[in-house]
Amino acid sequence: GIQVEQSPPDLILQEGANSTLRCNFSDSVNNLQWFHQNPWGQLINLFYIPSGTKQNGRLSATTVATERYSLLYISSSQTTDSGVYFCAVERYNFNKFYFGSGTKLNVKP
């Protein structure tokens, strides 16, 4: 399988701060998604980003497939951003996602 490493494992921010979450993976991938798991356990799809850069409001993501990493940027964090952020990758024709262990984010008011 593919090894997916996320860092940092835990992050505490003051409301309004910015942060960068990182996802490294051990092999070439053709599919990468970022998810936010909220405190109720729901998985929210943030980005489908096998390569390149995308932005959605205060969130943006960049994947450099040739160097096997992806970054998720959160700007002007809010308490509702709290939860666990997962990166998931898939190799061509493997038809399954490999998830990282997540970054647990706590945004304090």
Add this chain to the structure above:
Amino acid sequence: NAGVMQNPRHLVRRRGQEARLRCSPMKGHSHVYWYRQLPEEGLKFMVYLQKENIIDESGMPKERFSAEFPKEGPSILRIQQVVRGDSAAYFCASSREGASNQPQHFGDGTRLSIL
């Protein structure tokens, strides 16, 4: 445009009972994936199905677990003779085609608790 629907949201079973988890994919999606999330961990792949076919069950425990995706109706993940270690959140995802180059859309999960 309903997303992936899973039910029940919460399921409580006693040891030795059977658990049935249901997943209806998004409209137009014919590929279904099941994942399991143990407490404080990431999701782990269990099985990939298309209509009436199991394509990849490499992540499924060999005993007590089975999955199906019939021609009509939802996909079912079935756990027989449940044990405490089966307590977890079970997520279903669907895609329009095989996952390669297609995003997977996840349901809200079923939280299974074994007493």
